[in-house]
Amino acid sequence: MALVDLSKQVALGVDIGGTNTKFGIVNHRGEILEKGRMRTDSFEHPEDFIEALYEAVSPHLAKHSSQKQFDGIGVGAPNANYYRGTIEQAPNLRWKGVIPFAELITKKFGVPCKMTNDANAAAYGEMMFGAARGMKDFIMMTLGTGVGSGIISGGKLIYGHDGFAGELGHTIVKPGGRKHWSTGSEGSLEAYASATGIAITAKKMRAEFPDSMLNDYPEEAINSKVVHECAKKGDPTAIEVFRYTGQKLGEALANFVMFSSPEAILLFGGVIKAGDFILKPTKLHMERNLLPIFRNKVRLVFSELDEADAAILGASALVWEK
Amino acid sequence: MALVDLSKQVALGVDIGGTNTKFGIVNHRGEILEKGRMRTDSFEHPEDFIEALYEAVSPHLAKHSSQKQFDGIGVGAPNANYYRGTIEQAPNLRWKGVIPFAELITKKFGVPCKMTNDANAAAYGEMMFGAARGMKDFIMMTLGTGVGSGIISGGKLIYGHDGFAGELGHTIVKPGGRKHWSTGSEGSLEAYASATGIAITAKKMRAEFPDSMLNDYPEEAINSKVVHECAKKGDPTAIEVFRYTGQKLGEALANFVMFSSPEAILLFGGVIKAGDFILKPTKLHMERNLLPIFRNKVRLVFSELDEADAAILGASALVWEK
Known part of the structure; x- marks a missing residue:
């Protein structure tokens, strides 16, 4: 088994809201190394949104690419489904129906993607790094x-x-x-x-x-x-x-x-x-x-x-x- | 590692209610090999109840002792605490306060004892052997x-x-x-x-x-x-x-x-x-x-x-x- 240097691993966390999307590059200690935001509601199709997200995130990722290993992307979004990696019938997003969001992300970024709804993501964040530690x-x-x-x-x-x-x-x-x-x-x-x-x-x-x-x-x-x-x-x-x-x-x-x-x-x-x-x-x-x-x-x-x-x-x- | 013959293992399941207690010797397939019942409410002290349970169960256990391995006792009881192995402030039992029930059982029977409340035990039973299988x-x-x-x-x-x-x-x-x-x-x-x-x-x-x-x-x-x-x-x-x-x-x-x-x-x-x-x-x-x-x-x-x-x-x- 290869040894893993935890200090080198980073992940991208994405918080999708009806109006805005915020993202951050995070390490294992819960430090946000880079941060950014963009509009959610200006994209009619999820593919265009993901394209724009890629553009917005890439310069931040590039800064760390020589030092860090980019392990994957986690997304919190309204009506996101953890099991299926989908966003389903979200009333406050423009993207209707069932969107295979994790799959689209992985296709564009070339790394694994996990999804959960926005409130679950916040709860998990509190457990890992906030008031609910332990x-x-x-x-x-x-x-x-x-x-x-x-x-x-x-x-x-x-x-x-x-x-x-x-x-x-x-x-x-x-x-x-x-x-x-x-x-x-x-x-x-x-x-x-x-x-x-x-x-x-x-x-x-x-x-x-x-x-x-x-x-x-x-x-x-x-x-x-x-x-x-x-x-x-x-x-x-x-x-x-x-x-x-x-x-x-x-x-x-x-x-x-x-x-x-x-x-x-x-x-x-x-x-x-x-x-x-x-x-x-x-x-x-x-x-x-x-x-x-x-x-x-x-x-x-x-x-x-x-x-x-x-x-x-x-x-x-x-x-x-x- | 020694091989374990699952077909030889049995456990005692005990269902304690306010009035009556029912018990059964159960195998891994969920077959109740032996069954019995006794009063709960005629015992003022839990120690006396456990003594009587031992008397009631022993002949049944003896029947299988040469063929089977007795792995332990599981108890479902009102206000039973899974973590602590206690019965706590049960309003419909005569035993007041916090009773270290699992400990008393183990002392008497010489096998491990796990506890949970009666409704949890029933739910677990349904999952293992009933309508909720799978x-x-x-x-x-x-x-x-x-x-x-x-x-x-x-x-x-x-x-x-x-x-x-x-x-x-x-x-x-x-x-x-x-x-x-x-x-x-x-x-x-x-x-x-x-x-x-x-x-x-x-x-x-x-x-x-x-x-x-x-x-x-x-x-x-x-x-x-x-x-x-x-x-x-x-x-x-x-x-x-x-x-x-x-x-x-x-x-x-x-x-x-x-x-x-x-x-x-x-x-x-x-x-x-x-x-x-x-x-x-x-x-x-x-x-x-x-x-x-x-x-x-x-x-x-x-x-x-x-x-x-x-x-x-x-x-x-x-x-x-x-």
């Missing part, structure tokens, strides 16, 4: 425009039989509740605990309370950042928006805990900038809905990594996964 | 007096960081809903989808519909079997009891599917004797609450094994687990 059982929730999740159990991502496990943002937290703007399901976690959901809650509540500071803003300006500002100034309605959101989130987390009994839940994304306004009610309602054997055991932890970095690191780590 | 991702729900569950992901039981994962009967399906008679939580699945929950629903609904056949029975006779009989005779109220139960169960299953994306959900226990009365609404409400990528993929399957056998087989298989 943990074998945790759940990562990304609370941004939507609500994504990655579930680690026994040190491994849960993929399920078809590679689509871990869609916790779409679990129903209030049966018959708020209709989701895109999926149409009623009462899903994402409808309440995403930035989009918080804005909806805020608009409803400010209509009920004419005295609220939230009424000082035009309709289109209402977002979770504005609600946070008003909450900091002591506006009871804004505080109630986060309390209500935290209640829904906490109830959902309790159910997740009784499913996989994680040691921690990592929270990630723009929504958690509201800090204790959302964290305290979340914790309260999580604990309240847990069986006693689960109480006061599960830590709620904020992510340590930059959001884009987590996915880049996690995606690249897939290349070396055993 | 499946790597499924969820088993036992719908009896209570609602138990075992979750298999990637061919392994999900235990979580502390060994207590898979308490799906206690997940909240209706926030602020029916108070659970024992845990006190509000709106848990068990409060609706257990035999106990069905009896509560039936008593409420028959009070609303004086014409219902359910009113022909005295209060204490109302149970899921009676509701099933009335449903078969076409009583709309009895049919509605199962429809409502199936709705709650289906909503819960949808959430479980979006967590671990199983290929099937195995249903097990007395409640499923109601057949299509409960299965059809369960399926309907599960599908209705799933994201499109999960729809029409997950099979709802009835268990193939006898209830006690599943747990005995699963517990014994733990002994040979890799």
